[in-house]
Amino acid sequence: xxxxxxxxxxxxxxxxxxxxxxxxxxxxxxxxxxxxxxxxxxxxxxxxxxxxxxxxxxxxxxxxxxxxxxxxxxxxxxxxxxxxxxxxxxxxxxxxxxxxxxxxxx
Amino acid sequence: xxxxxxxxxxxxxxxxxxxxxxxxxxxxxxxxxxxxxxxxxxxxxxxxxxxxxxxxxxxxxxxxxxxxxxxxxxxxxxxxxxxxxxxxxxxxxxxxxxxxxxxxxxxxxxxxxxxxxxxxxxxxxxxxxxxxxxxxxxxxxxxxxxxxxxxxxxxxxxxxxxxxxxxxxxxxxxxxxxxxxxxxxxxxxxxxxxxxxxxxxxxxxxxxxxxxxxxxxxxxxxxxxxxxxxxxxxxxxxxxxxxxxxxxxxxxxxxxxxxxxxxxxxxxxxxxxxxxxxxxxxxxxxxxxxxxxxxxxxxxxxxxxxxxxxxxxxxxxxxxxxxxxxxxxxxxxxxxxxxxxxxxxxxxxxxxxxxxxxxxxxxxxxxxxxxxxxxxxxxxxxxxxxxxxxxxxxxxxxxxxxxxxxxxxxxxxxxxxxxxxxxxxxxxxxxxxxxxxxxxxxxxxxxxxxxxxxxxxxxxxxxxxxxxxxxxxxxxxxxxxxxxxxxxxxxxxxxxxxxxxxxxxxxxxxxxxxxxxxxxxxxxxxxxxxxxxxxxxxxxxxxxxxxxxxxxxxxxxxxxxxxxxxxxxxxxxxxxxxxxxxxxxxxxxxxxxxxxxxxxxxxxxxxxxxxxxxxxxxxxxxxxxxxxxxxxxxxxxxxxxxxxxxxxxxxxxxxxxxxxxxxxxxxxxxxxxxxxxxxxxxxxxxxxxxxxxxxxxxxxxxxxxxxxxxxxxxxxxxxxxxxxxxxxxxxxxxxxxxxxxxxxxxxxxxxxxxxxxxxxxxxxxxxxxxxxxxxxxxxxxxxxxxxxxxxxxxxxxxxxxxxxxxxx
Numbered sequence: 001x002x003x004x005x006x007x008x009x010x011x012x013x014x015x016x017x018x019x020x021x022x023x024x025x026x027x028x029x030x031x032x033x034x035x036x037x038x039x040x041x042x043x044x045x046x047x048x049x050x051x052x053x054x055x056x057x058x059x060x061x062x063x064x065x066x067x068x069x070x071x072x073x074x075x076x077x078x079x080x081x082x083x084x085x086x087x088x089x090x091x092x093x094x095x096x097x098x099x100x101x102x103x104x105x106x
Numbered sequence: 107x108x109x110x111x112x113x114x115x116x117x118x119x120x121x122x123x124x125x126x127x128x129x130x131x132x133x134x135x136x137x138x139x140x141x142x143x144x145x146x147x148x149x150x151x152x153x154x155x156x157x158x159x160x161x162x163x164x165x166x167x168x169x170x171x172x173x174x175x176x177x178x179x180x181x182x183x184x185x186x187x188x189x190x191x192x193x194x195x196x197x198x199x200x201x202x203x204x205x206x207x208x209x210x211x212x213x214x215x216x217x218x219x220x221x222x223x224x225x226x227x228x229x230x231x232x233x234x235x236x237x238x239x240x241x242x243x244x245x246x247x248x249x250x251x252x253x254x255x256x257x258x259x260x261x262x263x264x265x266x267x268x269x270x271x272x273x274x275x276x277x278x279x280x281x282x283x284x285x286x287x288x289x290x291x292x293x294x295x296x297x298x299x300x301x302x303x304x305x306x307x308x309x310x311x312x313x314x315x316x317x318x319x320x321x322x323x324x325x326x327x328x329x330x331x332x333x334x335x336x337x338x339x340x341x342x343x344x345x346x347x348x349x350x351x352x353x354x355x356x357x358x359x360x361x362x363x364x365x366x367x368x369x370x371x372x373x374x375x376x377x378x379x380x381x382x383x384x385x386x387x388x389x390x391x392x393x394x395x396x397x398x399x400x401x402x403x404x405x406x407x408x409x410x411x412x413x414x415x416x417x418x419x420x421x422x423x424x425x426x427x428x429x430x431x432x433x434x435x436x437x438x439x440x441x442x443x444x445x446x447x448x449x450x451x452x453x454x455x456x457x458x459x460x461x462x463x464x465x466x467x468x469x470x471x472x473x474x475x476x477x478x479x480x481x482x483x484x485x486x487x488x489x490x491x492x493x494x495x496x497x498x499x500x501x502x503x504x505x506x507x508x509x510x511x512x513x514x515x516x517x518x519x520x521x522x523x524x525x526x527x528x529x530x531x532x533x534x535x536x537x538x539x540x541x542x543x544x545x546x547x548x549x550x551x552x553x554x555x556x557x558x559x560x561x562x563x564x565x566x567x568x569x570x571x572x573x574x575x576x577x578x579x580x581x582x583x584x585x586x587x588x589x590x591x592x593x594x595x596x597x598x599x600x601x602x603x604x605x606x607x608x609x610x611x612x613x614x615x616x617x618x619x620x621x622x623x624x625x626x627x628x629x630x631x632x633x634x635x636x637x638x639x640x641x642x643x644x645x646x647x648x649x650x651x652x653x654x655x656x657x658x659x660x661x662x663x664x665x666x667x668x669x670x671x672x673x674x675x676x677x678x679x680x681x682x683x684x685x686x687x688x689x690x691x692x693x694x695x696x697x698x699x700x701x702x703x704x705x706x707x708x709x710x711x712x713x714x715x716x717x718x719x720x721x722x723x724x725x726x727x728x729x730x731x732x733x734x735x736x737x738x739x740x741x742x743x744x745x746x747x748x749x750x751x752x753x754x755x756x757x758x759x760x761x762x763x764x765x766x767x768x769x770x771x772x773x774x775x776x777x778x779x780x781x782x783x784x785x786x787x788x789x790x791x792x793x794x795x796x797x798x799x800x801x802x803x804x805x806x807x808x809x810x811x812x813x814x815x816x817x818x819x820x821x822x823x824x825x826x827x828x829x830x831x832x833x834x835x836x837x838x839x840x841x842x843x844x845x846x847x848x849x850x851x852x853x854x855x856x857x858x859x860x861x862x863x864x865x866x867x868x869x870x871x872x873x874x875x876x877x878x879x880x881x882x883x884x885x886x887x888x889x890x891x892x893x894x895x896x897x898x899x900x901x902x903x904x905x906x907x908x909x910x911x912x913x914x
Contacts, residue, residue, distance in 0.1 A: 008912050016629060016655040019907065023914040030912075034629045051671040054659040056632040063632030065659040065667050067564075070632075081558050102914070 003103035009096050010036060018053040018062070023102060028089055029053035030098060031073050033060060038098055039073035040091035046071075046084025109137045112411065113198055113208035115188045115355065117142025119151055120384030120400035121214025122170055127408030129178055135412060138180045139206045141198070145185040146238055147172050150548065152397055152580065154241050158269030164238055169548050181206075191359035193377055210379055210411060213356055213367060217349040217385035217395065222257065226319030231327035232343045235266045244344065248273035251341030255279075255330045257316055259286040263346035267308055270342070278309040278338050280316055280330060282347075290437045294453065295460050295476040302433055302458065311338065319343055351386045351393045366393040371418040373407035383407045390421055397580075398422065401550055416624070417598060425486045434475070434521065436482035436577075439489045440464055441472035450503050461503060468496035480520075481505035483573035494864045520574035529571050532564035540572060544579045552576060567818040594633035596625050601637070601851035608641050614650040616642065630656075637852035640739065643775060644847050647889035654905060660737035663908060664896045665722055673722060674715040676736035677729050678772075681746045681765035681784075682710030688731060695728045709743035709781065711736065723909050726897040732772070733897040739853070742781045744768040745793065749786030749803070758803025760786035763835060767801070770836050771843065773893025774886070777850040777859070780843060795823050798846075798856040799839050804828075808835050812842055812868070813860040821857045824865050827873045841872045841882035847889075848882075 013019050013032040020043060021028040027043035029052045039060070043053050050066030060073045070079040076086040090101040112128075114121050117140050125138060142148075146168070153167040175182040186200040197207050219234030221227055231247065233240050247254070248270055256267040259281030271277045279286075285296030286303075300310055315333040319340075322328025330338045351366035362368050362376040366388025373381050373389075383403045385395055394400060399422035406419040425438035443449050443464040452461045457477070463485065464472035469492050473485040484505065488495060495502055523529070525538040543549060543558045555572050556562050562569040592598055599607075604623060613619045616638050620630060630638065635656035642650035654662045665673035679688070692712055696704055702716035711734055717725055726733075735741060746764030750756035764784040774780070783792040784801040794800025796816035800823045802809045807830040814823025827838055845868055850859040860868065872879050900909070 005914070007914070012907060012912075014655055014907060017907075020911040021914050022911045027911070028914075048669065049671075050669075051667075054663070054667060054671075056635060056658065057655070058629050058631045058635065059627060061631075066669065068632065100914075 003101045004090075004092075004099045005101070006094075006097045007100045008098050010038065010093060010098055011096060013038070013098070016057045018055075018057065020051070020053045021100065025102065027051070027053070028100065028102070029062075030091060030100065031057055031062060033057060033073065036093075038091050038093055040089035040100055041071070041073065041076050042087040042089070044086060045069055046078055046086050047082065052086060110135060110209040111207055112136035112138045112210045112212065113206045114138065114140045114212040114214060115191075115198065116214035116216055116384070116386070117144065117148055117182075117184070118214060118216050118384060119148060119169070119397055120216075120404055121212060122148040123401050123404040124212060124214065124383050124407050124411070125178075125180070126170075127405050128411050131408060131412040131414060136210070138178070139183070139208075140175070140180055141183045141186050141188045141200060141204075141206075143185070143187045144237055144239070147175065147182075147184070149238065151237070154235075154238070155265035155269055157238075158241050158244060158266065159272045160269075164241075166545070188355060191355065193359055193361075193380075196379065208379070210381065212407070212411070213361075213375070213380060213382040213386060214384045215352040215355060215386040217393075218352045219345060220348045220350050221345055222316055222347060224316055224318050226321060226327065227345075229319055229321050229327040229343075230325060231341060232319055232345065234345050235262055236349075244270060244342065245273065247342040248275050252276055253278075253339040254342040254344065255338050255340040256344045256346060257281075257330070258346035258348070259283065259310070259312070260289065260346060260348070261287065263344070264303070266344050266346055268303070268306075270344070271307055275342070276309075277307075278311060278340075280311045280314050280332065280338070282313065282315055284313055286310070286312075287435075290441075290474075291435065291476070292442055292462060292474050294451075295435065295437075295462070295474050298455065298458060298460050298476050299433065299435060311336070349385065349395060351388065353386060356382070356386070364388055371406075371420060372410045373403055373419060374410065381407050381411060389419065392421065394422065394424075396424055398550060399424065423486075423490050425482065434477055434479040436475040436479040436485075437473065438482070438486045439470075439472035440466075441474035443472065447471065450499075452503055463502060465495070465499075468494045468499075470495050470502070479577075480574060483570060483577055491862075493862060497865055520571050521578050523571075529575070530559075530561035530564070530568045533560040535559050535561035537575060540575050541579055544576060549576070550580060565818050593637055594631055596620075596627040596630050596634050597623060599623050604638070605641055605645070605849075605851075608645050612646070614642060614646050616653055616656060632658075636661075640775060640777065640852050644777075644889070648892045654908070661739070662905075663719065663722065664733055664737060664900065665717065665719075666737045668715065670716075672716045672718055674713050674736070675717050675722065675725055675729075676707065676711050676713045676734035677731035678734040678768075679711055679731075680768050681744055681761050683746075683761060683765065684712075691729055691731070695725055698728065699725055701725075707736070707743075709736075710745050711743055719909060720911060723900050727901045731897075732895040735773075739776055739778050740780065741768070741771045741774040741776070742779050744771075745781070745783040745797070747785045747791035749784075753786060755789060756786035756803070757805045758786050758808065760784040760792065760801075760803050763801060763803070763808075763832060764792075766832070767836060767839060770840060771886075771890070773890055773895070774843065774847075775893075776843065776847050777852050778855045780846075780856070782839070796820060797823060799823075799842060801835055801839070806830070808832075810835065810838055810842075813857040813865070815855055815857045817855075824860070826865075826869065837879065837883045838872060840886045841879040842868060844882040844886035844889075845871055847886070 007021050018029045018031045029041050029043040031039045043051050045064040047069045050064040052062050054065040055062040061070050063070055069082050076088045078084045092099050148170040150167040150169050156162040188198050189201045190199040197205055199205050219236045233243050254270045254275040254277045256263045257280045259279050267277045267279045285293050286300050317333045318331045319327050320329040327343050330340045353363040353367055356367045357363050367382040367386050368388050369375055369382050373383055375382050384400050403419050406417045409417040448465045450463045459477035462474045470488045523537050527537050529537050540559050540561055549555050552573050562572045639653050639656040643652050659667050665675050699721050701714045705713045707713050744764040744767045746761045749760030780798045782799045783794040783797040785792040785794045786803045794802050796814040800811040809828050810826040811823035812826045815821040
């Protein structure tokens with residue numbers, strides 16, 4: 001059985017923005033950047049648990065809304081000199097549909 | 107692609123910093139080869155004095171260990187002196203025959219100590235003070251011999267003399283000048299310094315010229331003979347009479363030199379393939395000898411070596427601090443003064459304090475401090491930023507004192523703080539943590555300290571303390587805040603340039619602005635985007651469209667995010683006045699949405715804390731009250747006292763005035779938050795004296811005060827104007843705030859804006875010039891005509907995606 005599930009349409013995520021997926025394991029943030037690439041991370045900053053989905057997105061980075069840690073969207077890791085990592089989830093586009101796979105790590 | 111070959115001659119601080127900057131920009135553009143004449147990897151030359159004084163070891167001051175070179179794939183030739191450059195073949199040759207080809211050559215050959223051309227200068231026991239080798243020789247001499255003479259009473263000479271004395275030698279300083287450190291201090295401060303050093307045991311021979319160095323029986327130097335015939339016993343002579351750019355090699359290959367290798371603003375020499383940085387360079391006629399400007403050069407040079415091609419080095423303003431523990435002196439700029447200059451001095455010879463400030467017009471141009479240097483960083487900042495100081499002139503001498511009042515136990519002298527003392531009360535950073543980070547990571551700017559330690563990264567009240575710590579640790583290499591502050595790392599433009607460009611070139615969107623101003627990043631960052639968004643909507647209301655994705659979450663969600671990810675909701679209560687119906691709705695909403703905390707705010711509003719994001723729109727709908735904008739860089743609240751309607755002392759109806767002001771300014775976005783207050787009499791129960799705009803009713807009308815602040819640093823608002831009517835209060839307040847909206851930089855509170863432009867400037871435009879005041883007020887009204895209640899808009903369905911989560 002495929003673990004890929006459609007969670008929304010690309011157009012439902014604002015460019016340079018994010019949506020929150022409510023998942024039993026905890027909220028997942030799905031980001032869209034200016035090039036219409038999508039990324040998915042656990043919606044918790046490794047610093048103090050801030051909801052990354054609420055941060056400002058630029059390039060392939062999101063700035064946590066609580067204390068401004070810069071988390072890489074591709075890798076989930078905090079930019080130096082901060083240290084920490086948010087869990088990544090596999091996400092991809094199929095046409096306009098955003099597919100999320102919470103079983104596989106990205 | 108085949109890598110280019112970069113060869114660097116010289117393995118010192120400026121050169122290696124250039125490589126570090128280059129590798130950060132482009133890790134793989136070059137194969138890098140480094141030639142260093144000394145057998146050591148790059149070390150912190152500034153800290154040789156603490157090594158000599160026995161406070162640190164050689165190992166402590168290594169900046170880049172050998173492993174670093176290996177990790178970066180750099181071919182390192184230590185102990186090899188380059189003796190020839192063939193610019194045609196593009197090959198450098200070392201004395202031992204080692205060769206290296208280059209596509210780009212970086213000369214960082216530093217400087218050489220100047221050796222006085224006196225008889226005996228080559229005797230054993232006569233050395234200069236420049237590198238680890240010299241330091242080791244001095245330490246060895248100190249173990250074996252007794253008498254030392256240091257020739258030169260400059261920074262380096264005094265540090266050497268102090269170190270040798272601490273190593274147990276009897277030291278005399280021979281100095282040509284009339285007083286010590288004549289390039290850094292005026293006569294009074296120089297004499298104070300001399301007294302203090304004499305008390306520690308140093309001896310001085312001033313206005314003394316060295317005639318010859320005499321040899322003893324062993325052939326080693328035994329005395330220094332002065333012009334007047336005096337002989338000073340000396341088993342060790344240290345020449346510290348100055349440095350000269352080391353241009354020997356550059357000159358030998360025909361590179362244009364003139365008291366330094368001449369470079370342009372990109373650090374390029376007259377041979378386009380050859381760059382030069384550091385003490386060997388002559389930039390616009392100046393050869394710098396302190397590390398801060400050299401690091402600035404390194405940054406620019408790396409940028410051009412990386413092929414990025416922007417960034418210019420335009421010179422530096424210098425400040426000085428002596429690294430002799432226990433002696434505080436600081437000087438910057440033109441501290442001697444003279445014609446056309448004015449001086450303010452404070453002299454307390456017994457207490458050992460001397461301060462001189464040199465002013466030209468309404469600018470501070472120089473400072474010389476002895477004994478109490480706590481405000482050195484502040485003066486240096488005023489000087490570099492060329493801030494008008496007319497209004498603070500009468501208390502300029504008493505110091506900034508604007509190190510925050512809170513969060514660090516009132517400490518304002520970094521040097522006196524214990525290592526364990528907390529510097530940053532927000533992030534719990536202790537002094538020792540900052541000192542360690544500065545030493546171990548080679549930090550030189552406040553920004554770097556902020557990044558690495560988090561100190562001063564939150565409220566910023568300890569920034570002054572952190573600067574002082576930097577200054578104390580680094581001494582003369584300290585670099586205060588950069589002269590022009592760029593908006594962020596995405597651009598070289600500062601806020602003023604960005605604001606000007608948006609206005610003059612009619613830029614109306616973020617992408618357009620970034621393209622026009624050649625932003626380096628495709629869509630900015632979390633620092634520049636909110637600033638740009640504000641500048642655009644403030645400059646072109648009705649035309650530039652607000653970009654929610656470039657707003658901080660609070661302004662996007664129109665509520666305040668809390669540490670657990672919930673939000674707080676503050677409905678607007680005009681002038682702090684509410685009624686039974688509103689209170690009932692608030693109570694019902696609290697029950698219905700199980701809101702955990704209801705709290706009265708300092709601005710006379712009610713705050714509902716702990717609201718889930720998905721509930722926000724429904725909460726707003728049920729409240730049926732407009733947004734209180736408690737989350738925005740915008741008009742917050744107008745706080746009022748009861749006023750003449752009820753209060754037996756009230757002279758004016760302050761409550762109604764507050765309500766009207768709040769309606770008049772509703773929806774106003776601004777560079778930072780804006781708070782107002784209206785009091786009905788001078789008893790000032792609404793605390794108008796600490797608001798951005800404070801209004802105080804008096805019997806004959808209203809007094810307006812601006813630039814107050816009750817936050818990190820309590821700032822009392824300054825008197826702005828006295829007006830007679832209600833309508834004038836609205837017009838004057840609105841016009842002042844519009845001027846602030848048009849001229850302030852993003853995140854600059856009114857008090858900081860006023861510090862920058864001067865209160866007089868705003869009075870001229872608002873109070874003295876009636877036409878301009880009316881025009882400003884009209885522009886504000888026009889801008890506000892586009893603003894709706896954001897909560898009402900979202901109840902209607904706008905930005906729906908922001909508030910809805912998706913099921914898995």
